Amino acid sequence: MYYSLPLRPLMNHKKVRVRFAPSPTGGLHLGGVRTVLYNYLFARHHGGDFVLRIEDTDQSRFVSGAEEYIMQCLTWCGILPDESPANPGLYGPYRQSERKALYAQYALQLVEQGNAYFAFDTTEGLEAMRENYKTEHHNAQYDARTRGFMRNSLTLSKEELTDLLACNTPHVIRIKMPVDQTLVFTDMIRGKVSFDTNLVDDKVLLKADGTPTYHLAVVVDDYLMKITHAFRGEEWLPSAPVHLLLWQYLGWESEMPQWAHLPLILKPDGNGKLSKRDGDRLGFPVFAMDWTDPRSNEQTIGFCERGFLPEAFINMLAMLGWNSGMEQEIFSKDELIQHFSIARVHKGGAKFDYEKAKWYNHQYIQQTDNTRLVDLLQPFIADKILPTDACKLATVIGLVKERLHLLGEFWEQASFFFIRPETIDIAAIQAKWNENTKQFFVLLAQKFAASTDWNHDTIELVFNEAVAEAGIKKGEAMLPLRVMLVGGKFGPGVFAIAEQIGITETVARIEQAISLL
Template sequence: MTDRKVRVRFAPSPTGPLHIGGVRTALFNYLFAKKHGGDFILRIEDTDQTRFVEGAEAYINESLGWLGMTIDEGVAQGGEYGPYKQSERKEIYLSYTDQLINDGWAYYAFDTAEELDALREKAEAEKSKFSYDMHTRKNLRNSLSLSADEVKQLIADGTPYVVRFKMPEDTEVKATDLIRGEVKFNTSILDDKVIFKSDGLPTYHLANVVDDYKMKISHVIRGEEWLPSMPLHVMLYKALGWENERPEFAHLPLILKPTGNGKLSKRDGDKAGFPVFPIEWRPEGGEVASGYRESGYLPDAVVNLLSLLGWNDGTEKEIFTMDELIQAFSLERVNKSGARFDPEKAKWFNHQYLVSKSDEEIYTLFEPILADKSVSADKTLVIQAIALVKERATFVADLWEQTFFFFQAPVEYDAKVVKKRWKGDVPAFMTELPAVLEQVSDWNADAIKEAIAAQIEAKGLGFGLVMNAFRLALVGGGFGPDLMTIAELIGKEETIARINSAVANI
C-alpha cells in the first residue's frame, strides 16, 4: 500500500447492461475504497461511440444504487476531478497525444483499414501473423517512414490517421500485480497499439491512463482480461513522465460458467434459467434480459454472493453484511484462479437473507404481491402466516404458494389426495366435524386439536387419515404448515365453512 489516499474507479463502457462480472469488479473496488477510508469513483468510458447504447449509463447507476454501492464521484454526483465521462474530456487527451508524438513515444499512421486487412490476409496465407510493431512499422505508411513534409501535407489534406504508441525495442517491462505478484513482459513481442483514433477520440488505453492520473487514482482493480494491456499502460506512464504517480494494479479472476469451463455469459444464464445482470434490461425494440432484482433476489444476497466469487476471509464464514465485508476485505485474499458461478448457491444466499428479515420487513415486500392477487387481508394475519412459512421460501414470491390458503378458501381439491384420504368413514366424520368444532369456546390450536382428537377416539378412526382429510378441506391439498395453527388463524367461522364446502363438493 502506498501512503497516498486510496481512490479507485469503476469505469464501465455504456454499451449495454452491466454483467455480474462487472458488478463484482465494482464491488471489490467499493469494498477496498471503504476499507481504507477512500473514494469510489464511477467513470463512464464512452470513447467507442460506435457501440454506445442509449440508457446504459442510467442502468449502471441504478444497478450500483440498488446494490448499495454509494458513488463518491461521478457524472451524476459531480466532483473536483470531472468531467467523469470520457467523451467530455476530448481536449485533455489531445494535448497528451501531442506530447507523446513530440517526445518520440508515438507517431501518426495513415494506413487504411483495407491496406491493413490485405496485410493480415497475406500473412495468414503464408501461415504467419501480421502485427503492426517494431518489426514492420518502418515499412508502413506512417510518420516514421514518411518525411516530415509528407506527414504535414497528409494532415493538411485531411487524410484520416490514427496515432500509435511507439513500443521501444527489446525492453523488459516489470510491474507488480497485487493479486498475481511480479509480472514481466518484453516489448519485442508487443505491438504498437492505437492510442488515438481517426474520430478524434482516444482508445481505452490512453484515455484510462490519462484519466487515472488526472483523477489521482491510487489503485486500478479490474478484470484479468485487461492483464495483457498492463505493459502498454505501464509504458504510457513512463512515456508521460508519471512513473512515480502510477497506480497499483490488481487483476481479478474471471467468473466462470457453472460447469467451470469458460467465462460466464448471458447464454449460460438463458440456457440454465438464471440472470447474469443485476437488474432487468429492456432495450428499445430488443430482447428483454432478466435481472436479479426482478427475479426476486434481495440486494444484500447478491452482494454477498458476488463477494465470495474469487475472495474469502480465510474462515468458513459465508454470511457477511456490507459493513462486515468492508472490514474483512483485502486484495491479498483474492484468488488468482477463476471462480465458478453456482446458481443454486445464489438461491441459498437469498433464502438466508429472506429468513433473517423480520416478519414486518417481509410483510412490506410481500404486500405488493397480495395487492396484485387482489387480496385484502388483515396485516396481523399476513404476518402470522409469514412467520409460519418463511423457512420454506427462497424468494418473497414463493410466499404466495405457501400462504394463499390463509386468504382464500379452496375452489378445487387435489384429486390424488381426495382418492387417498377421502374414503371409508372419513366423509361421514367430516360431515359431523363442524358440530364438534362449534363447541370449542377458546379457539386456539391446542383446543381445536383436543376436540378433534376426542371425536376421532370416540369414532375409533385413524388420526392420520382424518387429519389429512381435514387438511384437504382447509387448503385443498396435502401441503401447508401446522394444520391446527392454520385453523386457529383463519378462525372458527372460516374453518367450519371450508369443511362444509369440502363435504358438499368432494
C-alpha cells in the same frame, strides 16, 4: 534490456482512491457488480474514496439509459460511489464523453516525444497487412515488424505528413512499442507478471474521430483522478504493458496505481466466462436488475426481480473469488468491509453456482424480520393480495419464510392463506377416505362452525375431540385436513393455517372438499 517497476507498499501516505469504470452498453453483469463490490470494500476498508467513471467513448456501442440503469443497480446493491456523474467530486467530469478534449494533448505529447505516431491506414490497408504478414506461427499485427510498411508518420516524408495533416486526412495515433524489452509489474493478486514488448502491438491511442481508446483514457483519467489502486477483470492483463508504458512515457510513473486483475466468473457448466446467454439457457439471472434493451426491446431478468435480497446478492458475490480464511460465510456489508483484503482474492476463475446463490438468499430471508419482508415482498404480490389481507401478511410470512429461497416463491407457498386453492390433490385424500373419515369431517365442520375460540391451540383441541368421538386415528385425518385447506401436501402447521384463514373459510373448504369426494 530488463525493465521493472518497484512494488510500492499497499498502505502509503496517499489517500486510497479507486474507481469502477463501466461502459454504458447494457445490463450490469455479475462480474461487473463484483468488480464494483471489491472496489467499494477496498476503499471502505482503507478509508478511501470510490469513484464511478462512465467510459462512454465508443459512441457506436452507447446505449441510452444504461448509465441510469447502472446507478439503479448500485443503489439497489447499497454500494454507492462517493463521486460519480450524478454526484461530482473534485475530479470531474465523470463521463469520458465530457472529457473528450482532455486526451488529444497527451497523445500529441507522445508523438512529439517519439513514443507514438500518426497512422493513416485504411481499414482495407490494415486487413491487407494482416493477411500479407501473417505466418503459421504468428498473427500479423501492427508492430515493429510491420509498421515500416504502413502509411504512418514513421514511413511518410515530412512533406507528405504535413499535407495529410493539413487536409484533415483521417488518422489515428498509435503507441510505438519498444523493441526487446521485458516489462515487469507486480499485480496485487498475481504477483510478478512479465511481458515481452515485441509481442504487443502498436495499440491505437486516439481514434480517427478524436476520441481516445480505453488504453489512453484509463491512464489519463486514472492519473487525473488520482486513482491509487486499479481493479479490473483479468481480461485486461494482456494490455497491461501498454498502460505501463503510457504511465512511464507521460512521466507519471511515480503516480501509477497498483493494479489488481480480478479472476473471471465462469459459466456453471462447460467452459468460458459467464454470459447473459448462459443465464437464459440455464434459467438464472446474470444481471443485477431487469434490463430491457432499448433497441431490441429484449428483456432480461435481474437478481432483484427474481427475488434476491441485495445483502444476500452482495454476500454471495463477495465470496465468489474471495475468502476471509474463517469458516464464516454470512457477512454483513460492514463485516465484509472489515475483513476484505485483496491478498485473499483468488487467482483462478470461479464457476457460478446458482444453487449456492439461492442458499445465501435463503439464509438472509430467514434472518430478515417479517415487517421488512412485507415491504420487500410488495412487488411480487401487489397484484394478488387484497388490501384487507395486508394486515395478516407479516404473520403469514413468519409462517412460510423458512421454505423460501427467493421472494418470488412466496405466492406459491402461501396463496392458500389468501385465496381458496383452485385445485386440491383429491388423490391424496382418497388414499385415507372411507365412510368413517367422511363422518369425521362432517362432524369436524360442525364443531368448527360452533367454535367460539379460534386459535391453533383451541382448533387442535376441537380436532382431537372430533377424532375421539368419531373413533378414528388422528393420523388418518391430519393429512386430508391439510389437503382440504391447502390443496396439497405442503405448508406450515395445519392448525396455524386454519387459524389464519378463519372459521368460515376453514369450514367452507372442508365442506367443499367433502362434496367433491
